[in-house]
Amino acid sequence: MANYTAADIKALRESTGAGMMDVKKALDEADGDLSRATEILRVKGLKGVTKREGRSASNGLVRAHVDGGVGTLVEVNCETDFVAKNPKFGELADQLLDQAVAVGATDADALLASELDGKTVKEVVDEANAGLGEKIEVRRVARVEAQEGGHVVSYLHKTNPDLPAQIGVLVAATGGDAQVARDIAMHVAAFAPSVLSRDEIDAETVEKERRIAEETAREEGKPEQALPKIVEGRVNGFFKENVLLDQAFAKDNKKSVAQVAQEAGTTVTGFARFKVGV
Template sequence: MANYTAADIKALREKTGAGMLDVKKALDEANGDQQKAMDIIRVKGLKGVTKREGRATAEGIVAARVENGVGYMVEVNSETDFVAKSEPFIAFANNVLEAAISANASTLEELKAATADGKTVEELTTEAGALLGEKVVVRRVARVEGENVAVYLHKTSKDLPAQVGVLLAVTGENTDEVAHDVAVHIAAMSPKYLNSDAIAAEDIEAEKRVAEETARGEGKPEQIIPKIVEGKLKAFYKENTLLDQDFAKDSSKSVEKVLSENGATATAFERFRVGA
């Protein structure tokens, strides 16, 4: 007869994020001892790290915080949403965020080399994968500095941790409310750039070429093609740049106008969505 209960299985699953069958096997082997079972799961997990290397990691969490006027954000991925919402995985992601803050990391390389609890983030990632029994990946990090930095985290499902995160830097006094509203807008509308100046010149030229070729292919008169290209470029900016987008809460105004009316100027932003 098994020396453990259904409650023991549930508790160990919550602690490790491991699957039902793996938990039951570990408890059987450990004769019901929770700590021994956790060790068994971890050892077996380490042995399986290489086998998991090619697996997809489309689930996960975005964690972010503002510390001393600087915003930090990380994305950490798992294979399944079951692991993504487990306590060990969420704790690991928060440890990664703490490491990013401590190391002032702005690149993935800096983050992986950062330390927490005497180990590098890269080492901790391997250990997390062993414990959870899935491939775990620290995908990216962002650092945003400015006069005022707002952070917004959004859950796409109430059962999962935050899947979308935004850091937004603005200047101006008493800007907390408008900064929050614009951060929510960024989460929903997915702008790629702050403004047209942030777009590489070659990307703008590519958009112009496509617009010209499309207009000629449609047989448009040569004399009106420049105006067509100008209109297409304006539409491109409106779709992809934050300041040119229609504000989500009031589409009669651009984001830039809303910020200006509130005495604020956006200087930088970062947006993460798990898996995107």
């Protein structure tokens, strides 16, 4: 029988994040040598990376960092909620966020291609993939910068109290105070707008919505003379669903986000929102 103790098993599990049976097998193979067992787990785990590439990583977390007028948002995915709440996975996410901030990454590809301690970040993620025994991926990275004199706020929301934050928001604004911007960030988390203002929606999309609204109204047998008003109302409804500034504000649905911001002397200049797996 290999010469190792329950304390050795615990230490190896904590250092690698590997499962109980994998740790025991590695210790058996290494005859109780912790260093060799760690190598065995790493090699076996890395061999499994390609096998896991096609698997779905729909769990995970979102991390945010704000420094003055710049905010960074990172979504890191895994396969199960068990790994999502593993401290090793959280430490990896923190490391990836720090790296994204350091290199000014604006997307996942830029972050993965950057170098960290003599390796690419992709190699670091592959090693974590091996150690944790699941497909781990950096799904998205966003960088939001405020205009001159402005500020960025972040908001992280837990959809499950037992898991890390799975919704993350950055909002850039000028004027007003940080609390108003934070209230708007909370609104973004809840209502998931796709764009900041109407002019960010291309004309082809708007025309498609207008056509669908008209065809639907005709199918419903609406009178011909009422169609223009009905179509306009439904297109405006599309805007109110998708455009942040047009949405009814979460804390006062009698006002739009644009009205709330204007009354507070705030101009929202940009935002980013991630929800894990969406």
